[in-house]
Amino acid sequence: MTVxxxxxASPPTDSPRALARARRRQAALRFWRQYRTHRAGxxxxxxxxxxxxxxxxxPLLVGADSQSVTNAPGGPMEAPSGEFPLGxxxxxxxxxxxxxxxxxxxxxxxxxxxxxxxxxxTLIGITAGHFKGWYATVIMRVTDWFLVMPTLVLAIAxxxxxxxxxxxxxxxxxxxxxxxTARLVRAQTLSVESRPYIERxxxxxxxxxxxxxxxxxxNVMPLVLAQxxxxxxxxxxxxxxxxxxxxxxxxxxxWGGLLQDAREAGAVSSGNWWYLAPxxxxxxxxxxxxxxxxxxxxxxxxxxxxxxx
Amino acid sequence: MVTRVSPHTLRPGSRLRTLxxxxxxxxxxxxxxxxxGNPLAPAPSEARADxxxxxxxxxxxxxxxxxxPFLAQRLLSxxxxxxxxxxxxxxxxxxxxxxxxxxxAWEPSADKLTWTYTIRxxxxxxxxxxxxxxxxxxxxxxxxxxxxxxxxxxxxxxNFEKVTATGKDKLVIQLKEPQATMAALDVPIVPRHVWEKVxxxxxxxxxxxxPVVGNGPFILTDYKVDSFVKLKANKDFWRxxxxxxxxxxxxxxxxxxxxxxxxxxxVSFVAGSPSLTPAxxxxxxxxxxxxxxxxxxxxxxxxAVNPGxxxxxxxxxxxxxxxxxxxxxxxxxxxxxxxxxIIDKVFQGHAVEGEGYIPPRFSDYFWKPSDGQKLAYDPAxxxxxxxxxxxxxxxxxxxxxxxxxxxxxxxxxxxxxPNDKAIGKYLQEWWGEQGIGLKxxxxxxxxxxxxxxxxxxxxxxxxxxxxPDFVLSIHTCAALPSKAKESAATDNFxxxxxxxELYKKQLAEYDPAKRADLVRQLESxxxxxxxxxxxxxxxxxxxxRTDHIESITTMPAAxxxxxxxxxxxxxxxxxxxxxxxSSSSSDSGGSSTGVLIGVGIAVVVLAGGGLLxxxxxxxxxxxxE
Numbered sequence: 001m002t003v004x005x006x007x008x009a010s011p012p013t014d015s016p017r018a019l020a021r022a023r024r025r026q027a028a029l030r031f032w033r034q035y036r037t038h039r040a041g042x043x044x045x046x047x048x049x050x051x052x053x054x055x056x057x058x059p060l061l062v063g064a065d066s067q068s069v070t071n072a073p074g075g076p077m078e079a080p081s082g083e084f085p086l087g088x089x090x091x092x093x094x095x096x097x098x099x100x101x102x103x104x105x106x107x108x109x110x111x112x113x114x115x116x117x118x119x120x121x122t123l124i125g126i127t128a129g130h131f132k133g134w135y136a137t138v139i140m141r142v143t144d145w146f147l148v149m150p151t152l153v154l155a156i157a158x159x160x161x162x163x164x165x166x167x168x169x170x171x172x173x174x175x176x177x178x179x180x181t182a183r184l185v186r187a188q189t190l191s192v193e194s195r196p197y198i199e200r201x202x203x204x205x206x207x208x209x210x211x212x213x214x215x216x217x218x219n220v221m222p223l224v225l226a227q228x229x230x231x232x233x234x235x236x237x238x239x240x241x242x243x244x245x246x247x248x249x250x251x252x253x254x255w256g257g258l259l260q261d262a263r264e265a266g267a268v269s270s271g272n273w274w275y276l277a278p279x280x281x282x283x284x285x286x287x288x289x290x291x292x293x294x295x296x297x298x299x300x301x302x303x304x305x306x307x308x309x
Numbered sequence: 310m311v312t313r314v315s316p317h318t319l320r321p322g323s324r325l326r327t328l329x330x331x332x333x334x335x336x337x338x339x340x341x342x343x344x345x346g347n348p349l350a351p352a353p354s355e356a357r358a359d360x361x362x363x364x365x366x367x368x369x370x371x372x373x374x375x376x377x378p379f380l381a382q383r384l385l386s387x388x389x390x391x392x393x394x395x396x397x398x399x400x401x402x403x404x405x406x407x408x409x410x411x412x413x414a415w416e417p418s419a420d421k422l423t424w425t426y427t428i429r430x431x432x433x434x435x436x437x438x439x440x441x442x443x444x445x446x447x448x449x450x451x452x453x454x455x456x457x458x459x460x461x462x463x464x465x466x467x468n469f470e471k472v473t474a475t476g477k478d479k480l481v482i483q484l485k486e487p488q489a490t491m492a493a494l495d496v497p498i499v500p501r502h503v504w505e506k507v508x509x510x511x512x513x514x515x516x517x518x519x520p521v522v523g524n525g526p527f528i529l530t531d532y533k534v535d536s537f538v539k540l541k542a543n544k545d546f547w548r549x550x551x552x553x554x555x556x557x558x559x560x561x562x563x564x565x566x567x568x569x570x571x572x573x574x575x576v577s578f579v580a581g582s583p584s585l586t587p588a589x590x591x592x593x594x595x596x597x598x599x600x601x602x603x604x605x606x607x608x609x610x611x612x613a614v615n616p617g618x619x620x621x622x623x624x625x626x627x628x629x630x631x632x633x634x635x636x637x638x639x640x641x642x643x644x645x646x647x648x649x650x651i652i653d654k655v656f657q658g659h660a661v662e663g664e665g666y667i668p669p670r671f672s673d674y675f676w677k678p679s680d681g682q683k684l685a686y687d688p689a690x691x692x693x694x695x696x697x698x699x700x701x702x703x704x705x706x707x708x709x710x711x712x713x714x715x716x717x718x719x720x721x722x723x724x725x726x727p728n729d730k731a732i733g734k735y736l737q738e739w740w741g742e743q744g745i746g747l748k749x750x751x752x753x754x755x756x757x758x759x760x761x762x763x764x765x766x767x768x769x770x771x772x773x774x775x776x777p778d779f780v781l782s783i784h785t786c787a788a789l790p791s792k793a794k795e796s797a798a799t800d801n802f803x804x805x806x807x808x809x810e811l812y813k814k815q816l817a818e819y820d821p822a823k824r825a826d827l828v829r830q831l832e833s834x835x836x837x838x839x840x841x842x843x844x845x846x847x848x849x850x851x852x853x854r855t856d857h858i859e860s861i862t863t864m865p866a867a868x869x870x871x872x873x874x875x876x877x878x879x880x881x882x883x884x885x886x887x888x889x890x891s892s893s894s895s896d897s898g899g900s901s902t903g904v905l906i907g908v909g910i911a912v913v914v915l916a917g918g919g920l921l922x923x924x925x926x927x928x929x930x931x932x933x934e
Contacts, residue, residue, distance in 0.1 A: 069731075070739065264586070267588060270591065
């Protein structure tokens with residue numbers, strides 16, 4: 001810490017903004033140093049980096065027309081070979097190419113749904129923790145209700161009622177998985193709000209909005225970040241489940257959708273494992289990678305652990 | 310969540326291992342559940358139970374809509390009614406010609422308006438009473454007078470003037486107009502003394518009081534919604550008792566599960582409704598003791614175009630795309646569909662390319678467009694036709710009408726039918742090249758938007774009976790709904806004067822050859838309108854265990870289907886295999902690779918479990934320190 005102050009103090013001409021920027025950079029570096037000590041977190045991060053890279057470069061790697069059924073290069077349900085490392089689907093499309101395209105959907109849906117879920121959870125958690133009283137009672141009872149409702153059943157109901165598209169899936173996952181986040185954030189908000197500086201801020205004339213956005217939010221942010229990473233893996237799994245149950249847009253290639261296609265084509269009973277295994281493994285690997293990262297972030301940001309270090 | 314972390318996190322590696330191990334175990338478990346030939350699966354059941362009774366188990370997926378013959382419309386329910394009740398006439402399994410059923414003879418009067426049926430004296434209801442002309446007359450009269458009883462078969466009696474029983478063995482039907490389908494009245498005759506007590510025919514489902522009184526080859530003994538339908542053989546059936554003692558339709562909502570059950574010998578037959586997928590039939594063909602029956606189907610698979618939904622009195626409703634009212638657009642759409650690719654890629658040869666409305670299996674009525682008339686696959690011609698109709702491509706490559714509305718269509722697809730989805734993908738690409746957008750709307754329940762006329766295009770298909778009257782009648786103006794959005798007999802809201810005239814003519818024509826000619830003209834007219842574009846005639850692909858069923862009648866006898874016949878031939882004629890008793894049906898069906906994979910997975914599961922257990926022990930040891 002002494003190094004930090006020295007560095008920041010040495011050029012006294014720095015503006016407050018530059019100071020803040022330096023402080024943030026220091027914080028990020030400190031975070032990274034601690035994160036680096038978690039081997040599992042690093043593995044998860046590396047896996048995610050590779051997968052993200054594959055998703056982004058999918059059009060370059062396998063060509064934009066690999067999803068086309070009319071220009072499919074292979075025969076139906078071919079076993080893995082040199083030309084098609086993972087075999088082909090019932091249209092004769094390369095499963096490896098479809099897997100790469102599916103990465104995009106799974107990641108997009110996972111990320112967006114997790115953000116939606118965490119955004120709703122944070123909003124509800126902070127307001128419930130801040131306002132207390134009857135508002136908190138009502139809103140937390142609603143949260144409880146969502147908490148005891150089986151997520152999948154609710155998501156299936158939503159996906160059935162709305163028209164089938166990727167946005168429906170995101171919405172269905174987002175609005176059903178927020179209660180855990182809301183509860184966590186509310187607890188953290190309560191603890192933050194009991195600190196003296198919040199009282200000071202209130203005495204200086206800080207309004208509800210000011211306290212919630214300038215004081216509480218930055219303090220719950222680490223928790224929210226860790227929660228987001230963990231929710232992403234749930235969201236990816238739920239997306240795959242919904243797609244597998246045939247509740248997503250059938251024209252979009254996703255991992256869950258591939259599993260559903262495999263089932264409909266009869267790959268299960270005819271033993272075409274190469275059609276079933278890769279999407280299932282991919283879902284498991286990505287969900288695992290996000291969980292590993294989330295756990296690592298969580299333990300880095302855990303205030304209790306911070307003290308002992 | 311934050312507090313759950315153990316006192317220190319200096320050993321992240323151990324947690325990673327735990328996670329990986331549990332992940333691997335979970336994966337192995339799920340994989341084990343789906344691999345065929347899994348050695349952990351339960352022992353198979355046999356076709357012959359301990360008491361020597363033989364049971365024929367059929368795996369089905371379709372739900373029963375109603376077991377009342379007055380309400381049932383689905384294939385499974387109507388097939389069951391064929392087994393429960395005798396009809397006036399039946400169709401010959403060999404060539405689909407009308408043959409005696411409950412009636413032994415039938416003849417029209419000279420003025421073609423009065424038909425006299427002779428009822429057989431040797432048909433008995435299962436409660437011992439004799440089935441007579443009274444029962445038949447009562448059944449028809451009920452349908453003519455009670456709207457609730459006319460739901461499923463009302464179209465057969467709409468032209469009836471009067472039905473009377475002039476004796477125990479004489480049924481007389483007087484018609485308003487001549488009707489050629491009098492030897493093909495697919496109406497189950499019910500026992501009057503039982504059905505008289507029913508109060509509301511629109512609500513009575515005939516599924517409470519078992520066994521249900523009937524006079525068909527089988528007697529319904531039990532039914533549980535989406536679980537099973539049980540029938541027992543009627544030993545006194547006049548044509549002879551069925552060979553199997555019991556017939557059970559058991560539900561497998563997932564077809565892969567049904568196929569696995571067939572491999573295991575849990576079921577004797579997998580209904581080809583929907584047909585087995587090419588991958589399933591290919592893998593079953595190599596399995597021992599299993600026969601795959603791949604027969605020309607009695608279905609057509611069509612691309613229906615919304616002609617602008619309307620009621621009988623011309624009130625328009627729904628929101629079909631106006632561009633589709635132009636015949637050129639409809640023709641262009643179909644010309645851009647490569648039917649050969651659909652047969653080769655989607656059906657993988659298990660279908661025949663579509664031509665006219667009625668499948669080639671019904672050779673009397675099969676019609677083919679002439680070369681000049683045929684809307685063959687020709688993308689260039691389709692483009693030209695669209696240009697001619699005024700839908701030119703804009704700078705973005707999209708076709709836009711004069712009103713500025715782009716050609717963006719929706720197609721209704723059955724979410725449960727893989728073929729719909731697959732063909733949807735092809736259509737998107739073929740039409741995309743033409744600058745036409747397509748949104749594939751896959752729904753579990755397509756009826757609601759369909760009846761409401763809220764679609765542009767739809768995947769459509771019907772099973773055709775030996776007498777084509779029904780599938781022709783659903784495109785007449787008379788079939789249109791009387792109120793908007795109400796369910797009606799109409800299939801696709803088609804109402805065409807020329808078609809209606811031809812329809813009336815064929816119905817009144819008693820000479821088979823002349824009638825067939827009129828039916829072919831009718832098909833030609835339907836083809837030209839471009840509202841019903843038949844893409845394919847899918848085969849019926851079904852499979853059964855030869856160690857359970859020794860022989861079974863297909864219909865027609867040469868290359869015919871087994872499930873969903875126009876008659877009770879298949880189940881009535883099925884002969885139990887001699888060796889169906891002991892363990893011969895145990896699973897040798899799963900390929901050896903399947904077994905190997907299963908064993909491998911079991912090893913992985915054990916290893917994963919062992920690893921977990923070891924780490925558990927170690928962690929508790931650490932905790933103890």
